[in-house]
Amino acid sequence: MALTETGPLALPSGDGAGSPRPLGVFARPRTTHGWRSWVTTVDHKKIGIMYGATALFFFLVGGMEALLIRLQLATPNGKLLSADLYNQVFTMHGTTMVFLVVMPLGAGFMNYLVPLQIGARDVAFPRLNAFGFWCFLAGGLVLNSSWLLGHAPDGGWFMYAPNSGVQFSPTHGIDFWNMGLLFTGIASLTGAINLITTVLNMRAPGMSMFKMPVFTWMTLVTQFLLLFAIPVLTAAQFLLMFDRLFGAKFFDVSAGADPLLWENLFWIFGHPEVYIMILPAFGLVSEILPVFSRKPIFGYPFMVFSGIAIGVMGWGVWAHHMFASGIGPYSVAAFSMSTMLIAVPTGIKVFNWIATMWGGQVRFKAPMLYAIGMVAMFTVGGLSGVTHAVSPADTQQTDTYYIVAHFHYVLFGGALFVFVGGFYYYWPKVFGYFLSDAGGKLNFWILFVGFNMTFGPMHILGLRGQPRRVYTYRSNYGYEFWNMVSTIGAIIIGISFLVLMANIAIGYARAKRLSAGGPLTAPPDPWDARSLEWLTANPTPVHNFDRVPTIRFGLDELFYRKYREDEGGRLVRVATAEEVVEKGDRTDVHLPSPSYWPIVVAFGLPFVGWGLIYNLWLALVGGAVVVLGIFGWALEPSVDDEGGPLHPDHGQPPTTGESGAAEAPVEQEAALVD
Amino acid sequence: MTDATLAEGPVVVAPGDYDDDHPVTNTGLSNNKLAMWVFLASECLLFGGLISTYLLYKDNNISGGPLPRQIYDIPFTSISSFVLLTSSLTMVLAVSAIARGEERRGRTWLATTAGLGMVFISGQVYEFQTFVREGMGFTTNAASSAFFTLTGFHGVHVTMGIIMLVSLVVLSLRGRLGVERAETVEIVGLYWHFVDVVWILIFTVVYLIP
Numbered sequence: 001m002a003l004t005e006t007g008p009l010a011l012p013s014g015d016g017a018g019s020p021r022p023l024g025v026f027a028r029p030r031t032t033h034g035w036r037s038w039v040t041t042v043d044h045k046k047i048g049i050m051y052g053a054t055a056l057f058f059f060l061v062g063g064m065e066a067l068l069i070r071l072q073l074a075t076p077n078g079k080l081l082s083a084d085l086y087n088q089v090f091t092m093h094g095t096t097m098v099f100l101v102v103m104p105l106g107a108g109f110m111n112y113l114v115p116l117q118i119g120a121r122d123v124a125f126p127r128l129n130a131f132g133f134w135c136f137l138a139g140g141l142v143l144n145s146s147w148l149l150g151h152a153p154d155g156g157w158f159m160y161a162p163n164s165g166v167q168f169s170p171t172h173g174i175d176f177w178n179m180g181l182l183f184t185g186i187a188s189l190t191g192a193i194n195l196i197t198t199v200l201n202m203r204a205p206g207m208s209m210f211k212m213p214v215f216t217w218m219t220l221v222t223q224f225l226l227l228f229a230i231p232v233l234t235a236a237q238f239l240l241m242f243d244r245l246f247g248a249k250f251f252d253v254s255a256g257a258d259p260l261l262w263e264n265l266f267w268i269f270g271h272p273e274v275y276i277m278i279l280p281a282f283g284l285v286s287e288i289l290p291v292f293s294r295k296p297i298f299g300y301p302f303m304v305f306s307g308i309a310i311g312v313m314g315w316g317v318w319a320h321h322m323f324a325s326g327i328g329p330y331s332v333a334a335f336s337m338s339t340m341l342i343a344v345p346t347g348i349k350v351f352n353w354i355a356t357m358w359g360g361q362v363r364f365k366a367p368m369l370y371a372i373g374m375v376a377m378f379t380v381g382g383l384s385g386v387t388h389a390v391s392p393a394d395t396q397q398t399d400t401y402y403i404v405a406h407f408h409y410v411l412f413g414g415a416l417f418v419f420v421g422g423f424y425y426y427w428p429k430v431f432g433y434f435l436s437d438a439g440g441k442l443n444f445w446i447l448f449v450g451f452n453m454t455f456g457p458m459h460i461l462g463l464r465g466q467p468r469r470v471y472t473y474r475s476n477y478g479y480e481f482w483n484m485v486s487t488i489g490a491i492i493i494g495i496s497f498l499v500l501m502a503n504i505a506i507g508y509a510r511a512k513r514l515s516a517g518g519p520l521t522a523p524p525d526p527w528d529a530r531s532l533e534w535l536t537a538n539p540t541p542v543h544n545f546d547r548v549p550t551i552r553f554g555l556d557e558l559f560y561r562k563y564r565e566d567e568g569g570r571l572v573r574v575a576t577a578e579e580v581v582e583k584g585d586r587t588d589v590h591l592p593s594p595s596y597w598p599i600v601v602a603f604g605l606p607f608v609g610w611g612l613i614y615n616l617w618l619a620l621v622g623g624a625v626v627v628l629g630i631f632g633w634a635l636e637p638s639v640d641d642e643g644g645p646l647h648p649d650h651g652q653p654p655t656t657g658e659s660g661a662a663e664a665p666v667e668q669e670a671a672l673v674d
Numbered sequence: 675m676t677d678a679t680l681a682e683g684p685v686v687v688a689p690g691d692y693d694d695d696h697p698v699t700n701t702g703l704s705n706n707k708l709a710m711w712v713f714l715a716s717e718c719l720l721f722g723g724l725i726s727t728y729l730l731y732k733d734n735n736i737s738g739g740p741l742p743r744q745i746y747d748i749p750f751t752s753i754s755s756f757v758l759l760t761s762s763l764t765m766v767l768a769v770s771a772i773a774r775g776e777e778r779r780g781r782t783w784l785a786t787t788a789g790l791g792m793v794f795i796s797g798q799v800y801e802f803q804t805f806v807r808e809g810m811g812f813t814t815n816a817a818s819s820a821f822f823t824l825t826g827f828h829g830v831h832v833t834m835g836i837i838m839l840v841s842l843v844v845l846s847l848r849g850r851l852g853v854e855r856a857e858t859v860e861i862v863g864l865y866w867h868f869v870d871v872v873w874i875l876i877f878t879v880v881y882l883i884p
Contacts, residue, residue, distance in 0.1 A: 201708055248823070249737060255815060
């Protein structure tokens with residue numbers, strides 16, 4: 001493909017011949033420090049950090065809810081929560097952990113890492129990226145405002161109809177759930193469009209699709225799943241909203257409505273959703289294991305294609321959530337088989353991770369412990385998942401604690417374990433200081449013990465028949481002992497996260513002391529890493545790369561800039577990390593300008609939500625803010641030409657460093673052949 | 675990796691051949707256009723969910739009232755469908771005019787497209803009013819809820835398209851829609867054609883299939 005003649009393709013979003021400030025509402029924000037720089041930022045790194053921090057805040061909220069559940073169930077006939085309050089707490093626990101913790105943690109890592117891993121300066125649409133984050137925050141706040149405004153949603157995170165109708169849930173709780181998740185849905189959708197465009201369009205010269213790190217590949221698959229799954233949930237939520245607020249008849253059984261409509265729509269979204277949550281973790285673990293095993297990822301093409309296979313097959317298994325709903329023997333048989341089949345690509349991944357470690361020089365640093373722990377715990381959860389595929393067994397397991405055990409092993413033991421490991425691994429990259437490795441190991445072992453104590457016994461409880469979503473149980477059913485063990489385990493999990501917080505605080509204080517007031521900087525490439533994100537200085541400078549890298553060695557580009565194989569096939573170091581890693585001191589890179597508009601538009605959304613619930617005039621005001629905000633946004637140039645760091649001679653290639661003139665055309669072609 | 679690259683030694687500073695301000699994209703499509711295609715792919719699933727819901731409920735009037743198919747006026751809707759499809763033609767003419775730099779002609783076609791869209795929406799409003807008068811409101815039965823939701827969502831999409839088209843006309847009147855912005859018009863055109871294609875599907879499924 002000869003595309004070199006095409007010239008500039010990306011149009012600025014609104015620069016005409018007219019004035020550079022078309023709507024004189026806001027002066028262009030220019031701050032680079034303080035809270036305003038965060039509110040107006042369009043930097044993918046800051047947005048990634050905000051996703052992570054917000055997710056940790058909601059993790060605290062959801063964790064409290066989990067502890068309330070466990071304290072209520074510690075002993076028979078628990079009195080801590082009423083049945084009604086218990087319904088709210090488990091609904092909010094599930095919804096919070098899925099939509100406000102695991103998904104945004106994944107989004108945080110993806111936002112931060114994907115541009116760095118493909119050698120880009122930012123995502124394709126920086127302002128849209130900021131908008132996505134603010135929408136997510138707005139959704140989380142609207143959802144949790146239900147606690148303060150009377151009654152939280154109480155229909156379970158799956159919100160089955162007709163139980164979610166006004167007749168059975170007369171408070172506004174479920175309306176808050178609807179509004180909140182519609183807004184987080186906007187965040188997911190804009191994020192998906194943004195990251196897909198980024199990965200497909202903005203890779204550095206030489207970075208073809210099959211030279212991308214596994215994490216970037218899993219991000220791409222995840223974003224395609226979001227792209228197609230979120231609108232199905234949105235459609236279902238609109239139907240529910242119309243039913244509850246405007247009296248439509250979609251889920252009104254007295255009008256002959258079919259309750260299976262909601263179940264089908266929800267799980268067509270809901271099953272891809274579980275892969276949306278786990279695939280970023282699959283990607284992260286595929287980054288951590290090779291680094292600490294000092295081996296390339298085993299079977300890279302298999303890792304990529306099994307990820308794609310999971311993404312495709314994930315659309316054909318949703319009805320295994322509905323085996324007990326009477327969908328008929330043929331449907332059950334078909335979905336049983338497809339569910340067993342989807343275990344195959346997942347199994348390929350597990351074997352490849354193990355093979356990556358096999359024969360490697362394994363270093364048991366804290367991130368590695370979490371990665372290995374994830375592989376083990378996820379395998380346990382995956383195996384109990386295969387037992388659900390056997391439909392006769394599943395009808396016994398449905399609605400028992402066995403199911404609870406299964407999905408906590410895959411989502412907590414799978415996704416959250418590796419996200420915490422990702423914190424330890426990327427902390428110096430993001431914040432410029434290390435978390436204590438010993439503290440990290442302590443954190444891991446406490447978490448590991450607490451996790452298995454909490455969720456392991458639930459397998460037994462479930463097989464003995466304890467139903468989920470029931471606020472208490474009587475004595476003499478044989479549930480007492482394991483419930484108590486589980487509650488103690490939950491408290492231990494809580495302690496492990498206190499250790500994480502302490503580790504962060506102590507690490508920060510120590511780094512501040514050592515830097516003596518200066519900026520925090522970690523040494524380059526501290527883990528002897530393999531992929532491009534570590535080519536940048538630590539912490540990552542605002543412009544990412546001093547020079548956009550050209551990929552010469554393919555996968556593990558950074559590693560092969562440091563090492564070569566000699567005749568005997570042994571690795572020989574040819575360059576130190578200091579020589580290879582950039583200094584991050586370039587100051588003349590033209591970056592997208594910050595903007596107020598994303599937060600302005602997102603600010604209108606909660607008022608639309610609350611307005612639809614309480615008073616349509618409020619919705620009108622919120623809607624006006626949104627519409628005017630969108631116009632302000634559209635008319636604002638994406639790059640401010642008046643201020644900010646400008647390119648010295650616009651239109652010329654950057655000239656810092658030695659330019660290998662002879663190589664340039666060849667590499668350009670390599671970038672474009674894909 | 676060839677032997678030649680191996681022999682070169684470490685790459686300390688990657689040689690520059692990359693223009694930060696005018697990157698050439700990997701696919702050759704601009705970011706904006708690719709994003710619109712990706713967004714439209716997502717929209718398919720939104721309408722997919724709503725069309726499935728309609729198909730499930732189209733014969734369900736257990737709670738009383740007429741079914742949509744009992745009170746359709748197919749000739750009327752055919753005419754408004756024809757109007758909407760014609761607007762795709764005028765959209766194409768607008769895109770090609772702007773791409774050739776004929777700003778005035780492009781503006782005329784954009785305004786025509788928006789006008790045809792408004793005619794379609796007016797027809798839909800009239801149709802909805804008629805149905806309500808004939809006893810089929812939004813909350814009458816499951817079929818009517820599904821009908822108004824599906825066609826209403828499409829109507830909202832057309833309305834948003836009209837807002838975009840009118841914005842383009844205003845930009846053009848202020849002399850800011852020259853040939854350099856041809857791609858923006860093309861992207862709005864993508865959206866407009868998508869909305870039309872969805873209407874072909876809805877018209878077939880809702881009105882034509884008995």
